Amino acid sequence: MRLALRLVNLLVALVTLASALAVLASDLRVPGYREHYRDALWFVMLYAAVQGVMLVGFARDGRLVPWLALSKAAAAYLFLAGFTHLWPYWREWTPARYVYQLFEWGEERQVGLMALVFLGRGAFNTLNAMYFTAPWWRALRVRRPLLGRIVTAAPMAATVFFVWTFLALQREEARTFSAEAQDVARLVYESLDCDAVRAHAGTTTTDIRQRGERRYQVQIAYGCA
Numbered sequence: 001m002r003l004a005l006r007l008v009n010l011l012v013a014l015v016t017l018a019s020a021l022a023v024l025a026s027d028l029r030v031p032g033y034r035e036h037y038r039d040a041l042w043f044v045m046l047y048a049a050v051q052g053v054m055l056v057g058f059a060r061d062g063r064l065v066p067w068l069a070l071s072k073a074a075a076a077y078l079f080l081a082g083f084t085h086l087w088p089y090w091r092e093w094t095p096a097r098y099v100y101q102l103f104e105w106g107e108e109r110q111v112g113l114m115a116l117v118f119l120g121r122g123a124f125n126t127l128n129a130m131y132f133t134a135p136w137w138r139a140l141r142v143r144r145p146l147l148g149r150i151v152t153a154a155p156m157a158a159t160v161f162f163v164w165t166f167l168a169l170q171r172e173e174a175r176t177f178s179a180e181a182q183d184v185a186r187l188v189y190e191s192l193d194c195d196a197v198r199a200h201a202g203t204t205t206t207d208i209r210q211r212g213e214r215r216y217q218v219q220i221a222y223g224c225a
Contacts, residue, residue: 009058017051020095073129076121122162
């Protein structure tokens with residue numbers, strides 16, 4: 001089990017480091033890239049350095065491993081605590097943006113990204129930290145049984161919460177998402193031209209589009225961003 005978890009952590013650190021280095025190279029060599037993503041070079045380099053420490057630490061399997069696992073869990077909790085506010089910006093600003101892109105399984109479907117966030121960053125990092133810190137909390141449960149049980153129950157409850165949240169979001173997406181409706185919306189969008197937008201600027205129109213046996217009511221709000 002320890003070897004398997006170390007390999008997973010190594011793979012995560014390696015992929016994340018590769019993304020950070022790719023971002024750093026693009027910031028330095030691709031005109032306009034840094035301005036587009038608003039990257040701060042010091043932050044990108046710091047992020048890459050942290051991932052390098054993770055990579056070396058889990059590869060050596062030394063005394064730092066429990067602390068590295070705890071730091072990953074703590075960072076995940078901080079991220080998830082402000083998820084609703086951070087997510088729209090973080091997925092673009094983070095030097096790990098190419099990792100997130102691996103889980104973008106289509107423009108509209110979010111199940112891959114939600115799995116990465118709640119199952120990967122949330123549930124996995126919690127169980128990961130519990131495993132590598134097991135000698136600590138086992139000793140605590142012997143010395144102070146009640147406190148030890150509370151300390152171990154909280155991460156398990158958090159893991160259940162992350163899994164439940166992911167499943168709830170998946171059910172909600174399955175209930176509200178329609179690939180056919182998205183195709184209709186895309187066709188309507190592609191049919192619009194600049195003259196039509198200017199002519200109807202500030203107005204909202206409705207239309208009926210048919211796809212097979214289904215009819216869709218399309219609402220178009222015209223405006224220029």
